[in-house]
Amino acid sequence: NGDLAKLKNRWWYDRSECTKDKEKAAKSELSLSHVAGIFYILICGLLLAMFVALLEFCYKASTESKKAKVPMSDAMKNKARLALSGGRDIDRIVLYGDTSAL
Numbered sequence: 001n002g003d004l005a006k007l008k009n010r011w012w013y014d015r016s017e018c019t020k021d022k023e024k025a026a027k028s029e030l031s032l033s034h035v036a037g038i039f040y041i042l043i044c045g046l047l048l049a050m051f052v053a054l055l056e057f058c059y060k061a062s063t064e065s066k067k068a069k070v071p072m073s074d075a076m077k078n079k080a081r082l083a084l085s086g087g088r089d090i091d092r093i094v095l096y097g098d099t100s101a102l
Contacts, residue, residue, distance in 0.1 A: 057083075 057079065065075035 058076070061076040061079050062072055064079070065072040068075065
């Protein structure tokens, strides 16, 4: 007499949390404009990290140039050479002084 169909509709369809509206589903889709803020934050963080690394590099080169009493440009060149080599050629790098003896 349809009692089973009524119960099925009542428990499976009427109480469902899923909406039947396709418009709401279309509005909640993720698109580039919805997630662009994440990329803006990542790019700003990357730029800030690069700026801080540059400041740290200049500060360390400045302190080493004062300690070794050499021009800051030489200290920066030697620190850059050491950083780019990854420290694997540390025996061949003359930190300060005349490199013509090599």
